[in-house]
Amino acid sequence: MTAVKFIASAGYLPNRIVTNEELSQFLETSDEWIVSHTGIKQRHYAIDENTSDLATRVAEKLLQQANLKATELDLIIVSTITPDALTPATAAIVQRNIGATDAFAYDLSAACAGFIFALATAHKFISSGAYRRAMVISAETNSKMMDFTDRTSTVFFGDGAAGVIIEANADSAKDAFLAEKLCTLGNAEVIHSGRVVPLSEVKATNYPKLDAFYQDGRAVYNFVTDEVTAHIDQFLAENEIKPTELDLVITHQANLRLIEKIAAHLGLGMDKFMIDVDEVGNTSSAGIPLCLAKALQQGKRPQKVLLTGFGAGLAYGSILLDLSNFA
Incomplete structure (x- = not known):
């Protein structure tokens, strides 16, 4: 099997910060309760941004960090449970946005374990020797799926995206x-x-x-x-x-x-x-x-x-x- 290495890692958070105090204005809760039960002080919400927008920001950061062109990618996997739509895949939108014309792209749904499942899947493609480079992004706009009358869920969730680029390693003794x-x-x-x-x-x-x-x-x-x-x-x-x-x-x-x-x-x-x-x-x-x-x-x-x-x-x-x- 081909050894694999990480060459980039980046994240992106929407600008809008929502504090516990703001949520407590319309939910029966308080900053004290949320912090004591969850440790959460604030979260970010995507306003006028969808999941593909967040994922695209991450993709651009990853390419810049790795000093790569989008056309040098073979595969893009986006793990998400809050896609832009049931179809097309959010990954396909990201592929178009960054111009990764030589990459195939698809979404993977495994909820909060999504990055683990997506990374493991991308690893198999690269370690097989058939492909050289993969971008794996997890992106979520959880806010758009919340019931804002349900405090048991709403206080927990925020929006964000992050990912990595992995590639085949010429040094077979150094597998990440x-x-x-x-x-x-x-x-x-x-x-x-x-x-x-x-x-x-x-x-x-x-x-x-x-x-x-x-x-x-x-x-x-x-x-x-x-x-x-x-x-x-x-x-x-x-x-x-x-x-x-x-x-x-x-x-x-x-x-x-x-x-x-x-x-x-x-x-x-x-x-x-x-x-x-x-x-x-x-x-x-x-x-x-x-x-x-x-x-x-x-x-x-x-x-x-x-x-x-x-x-x-x-x-x-x-x-x-x-x-x-x-x-």
Whole structure:
């Protein structure tokens, strides 16, 4: 198999900041409650920007950072659960926007685990030797899918996008991908969004409708503290790695309290974790790559970094990376 390396990592957040105080003006909540229960202080909302706009901003940043032309890309994957439309794929719009005429492009939907699934998929294309370079972007405009009367969901979510470019590495001894494990626990009730109601009869007034985002908070909490922590334990054990050997951990930025639970379970201090949920909220699949970009921008080059995502599906998975050779 061909070795793979990371050559760019970038993120983008919309300009509009929405504070807890602003949400409390029309939701029965308060800054004190939101911070104490979630650790979230604010989030960003995309105003007059759609998911493809956010993803395009990231794509442009990635190309500039990697000093590449868009025509040098072979593949673009966008992970999202808030696409511009059911079709065409948001990735196809990004491909057109940046002029990546030689790249094929498609979307991947795995909710908050989307970046993990998309990155793992792109890795297979490159490691096969059939393709040289892939752009993976997670982009979400969660705000457009919120029920703004539902405080149990609305206070958590924000908008944002981030991604990476990976390419074949001529040095076969230096592979950034060390291990991965992807899982699904089929459950359509704990978290869902954009459900389309089937026809009940044929009539002129039929028109497609989508429902808003919904999550069962208690069930999500139990899923993470039971299934996801067990998954991490098994993943590390299978790869003969002790939690203390990890240089950096980036989990889905669901909320700060859940991340603290994962840290405590692993016996690690929060200094081992990269966090942005306090300032940008739960950005669904964009949370992990946003934190990854933040870590790399700070100059971190961890030899053992654990990425773990989890979300609707229920989908969850982990990738172990060596980023010591990131330029």
